[in-house]
Amino acid sequence: MNQSILFPDLQDWEQSSQVIVFHAQQQGMNIECRIGIAKLAALSGTNLTVTDQDIAIKALAVFETYRFDIEEEVEQLIEHEQFDELGRVIVG
Template sequence: MNQSILFPDLQDWEQSSQMVVFPAQQQGMNIECRIGIAKLAALSGTILNATDQDIAIKALAVFETYRFDIEEEVEQLIEQELLDELGRIIVT
């Protein structure tokens, strides 16, 4: 694992975009990272329904379970400089 990219233990659910938002830090710079429920569902092999009132709890639980895999993918995207127009990493 590349030690120049760090992942603080911070994540939050953003209801409006249906994504878990979490930071990465590279050489002191914060990079906003996002992963949507479709990708979380694919990783976990479960159905995550956006209309479920407990979606935030479920999505964050899946994120935590697959955190290492997600961080590894994000690391590769950062190293390839595949940031969007707002400087974020979006895992799709």
């Protein structure tokens, strides 16, 4: 694990985009990271659908379970400078 990239234990469900938003910190800079329910479903092998009434709770639970794997993927994306046009890292 790259010790220069840190992940605060803060994440939120963004209903409008159907993604979990979390942050990485590299050299004092905050980098917004996003992961959608399709990627979470693929990681967990579960069926997450946007029509679930408690999708936010389910998505956050899956995120927490697979957090280490997600953070490793984000580290690779940051190291390879794979940012979108807004400077975010999109896992997917």
